[in-house]
Amino acid sequence: xSKKKLATVWLGGCSGCHMSLLDIDERILDVAALAxxxxxxxxxxxxxxxxDIALVEGSVTSDEHLQEIKLIRKRAKTLIAFGDCAVMTNVxxxxxxxxxxxxxDASYKYAxxxxxxxxxxxxxxxxxxxxxVVPLQEVVEVDFVLPGCPPSADTIxxxxxxxxxxxxxxxxxxxxxxxx
Amino acid sequence: xxxxxxxxxxxxLEAESGKTILEVCRENDIEILTMCHLEGITDIGACRLCxxxxxxxxxxxxxxxxxxxxxxxxxxxxxxIKKYQRITTELFFAERNHVCSVCVxxxxxxxxxxxxxxxxxxxxxxxxxxxxxxxxxxxWYVLDHNRCIMCTRCVRVCxxxxxxxxxxxxxxxxQVRIISDFNTPWGESTTCTSCGKCLHACPTGAIWPKDIVQxxxxxxxxxxxxxxxxxxxGL
Numbered sequence: 001x002s003k004k005k006l007a008t009v010w011l012g013g014c015s016g017c018h019m020s021l022l023d024i025d026e027r028i029l030d031v032a033a034l035a036x037x038x039x040x041x042x043x044x045x046x047x048x049x050x051x052d053i054a055l056v057e058g059s060v061t062s063d064e065h066l067q068e069i070k071l072i073r074k075r076a077k078t079l080i081a082f083g084d085c086a087v088m089t090n091v092x093x094x095x096x097x098x099x100x101x102x103x104x105d106a107s108y109k110y111a112x113x114x115x116x117x118x119x120x121x122x123x124x125x126x127x128x129x130x131x132x133v134v135p136l137q138e139v140v141e142v143d144f145v146l147p148g149c150p151p152s153a154d155t156i157x158x159x160x161x162x163x164x165x166x167x168x169x170x171x172x173x174x175x176x177x178x179x180x
Numbered sequence: 181x182x183x184x185x186x187x188x189x190x191x192x193l194e195a196e197s198g199k200t201i202l203e204v205c206r207e208n209d210i211e212i213l214t215m216c217h218l219e220g221i222t223d224i225g226a227c228r229l230c231x232x233x234x235x236x237x238x239x240x241x242x243x244x245x246x247x248x249x250x251x252x253x254x255x256x257x258x259x260x261i262k263k264y265q266r267i268t269t270e271l272f273f274a275e276r277n278h279v280c281s282v283c284v285x286x287x288x289x290x291x292x293x294x295x296x297x298x299x300x301x302x303x304x305x306x307x308x309x310x311x312x313x314x315x316x317x318x319x320w321y322v323l324d325h326n327r328c329i330m331c332t333r334c335v336r337v338c339x340x341x342x343x344x345x346x347x348x349x350x351x352x353x354x355q356v357r358i359i360s361d362f363n364t365p366w367g368e369s370t371t372c373t374s375c376g377k378c379l380h381a382c383p384t385g386a387i388w389p390k391d392i393v394q395x396x397x398x399x400x401x402x403x404x405x406x407x408x409x410x411x412x413x414g415l
Contacts (some may be wrong), residue, residue, distance in 0.1 A: 081302070087301070088302060088303055091279055093309075096306055097277075138306070145302040147302065172299035177301060180277075180296065
């Protein structure tokens with residue numbers, strides 16, 4: 001059996017899901033025996049390649065995320081929404097209660113830490129935040145959801161291992177369903 | 181009370197006439213999911229989770245408000261019921277702010293447990309993000325409308341058990357809100373006795389004491405049932 005290609009992606013999230021992924025500890029060797037991690041925030045990589053499995057952490061918060069997730073959808077056979085932000089926007093979606101301008105002003109202009117003299121950054125090289133944060137399934141088709149904030153290392157390993165062995169995991173049956 | 185025969189999930193059961201389907205199911209260890217039901221206070225059939233199928237009736241009926249009748253054939257676990265339970269749970273999550281990871285009730289929440297029970301892993305409906313207030317005016321407690329699912333257990337406990345009737349309900353649809361007195365800050369209430377029963381009755385992180393942090397909430401709704409039972413016995 002040829003090795004599968006695995007990618008992990010970090011969109012609008014806190015990277016906590018990736019920290020939890022690292023918590024699978026020595027079991028990463030079991031993953032490495034079945035798959036090559038070809039793209040990830042923790043490996044050097046340029047454009048998103050063709051992969052068998054993409055674990056996508058975080059929600060879609062900007063124009064850049066939207067382009068990225070559409071590209072990932074084209075190039076990944078199995079797209080997994082990884083963590084509460086990807087599945088249901090979670091904390092990142094809490095800014096949806098306010099107009100984007102208010103959010104920017106609260107963070108950059110009126111934050112206590114900048115003595116009220118802050119400016120909203122607007123360089124062209126920066127990504128542009130969308131008005132509303134949306135979960136992955138609102139913009140692309142998602143093949144599997146893995147909720148949790150973050151999902152536990154055990155759950156992540158279970159899901160990965162099942163997919164790497166061409167089985168479909170069932171979180172409910174495995175009693176591994178968790179949010180928060 | 182006269183005993184009658186009912187059939188629940190193909191089991192023939194003898195039960196006392198006048199009881200609700202929910203009571204009979206619980207007595208016979210048949211699981212029925214509920215959110216707005218709290219043992220001891222009046223049932224109102226609000227949450228729609230306890231829906232059951234009754235032979236000869238096209239409509240699904242709430243087990244908590246439907247009384248048993250002789251030879252009734254009841255089904256509690258059909259695919260149709262499971263489908264509706266999942267939809268109902270998703271709609272609870274989709275309406276207001278139910279971000280478990282930053283909620284005081286995380287890990288101790290009845291809504292979260294319900295989600296696991298019905299196998300909810302994501303929400304198929306768009307989130308509504310309604311503007312909800314957080315009332316921190318009470319000296320000891322907080323009312324966070326964002327977490328409220330309108331089960332009205334607090335309203336009924338306050339009126340029926342404490343006898344204060346501080347809580348009530350205002351508006352309809354997604355504008356519906358729990359109110360203190362005539363929609364005034366909780367801290368200014370002239371009827372609230374600060375007994376804390378609403379806090380224990382609340383199944384989510386909507387009412388909680390100020391002296392706790394994320395994930396530390398411990399509620400004991402069974403305490404209210406116990407109190408009602410003791411009162412009946414005159415203890």
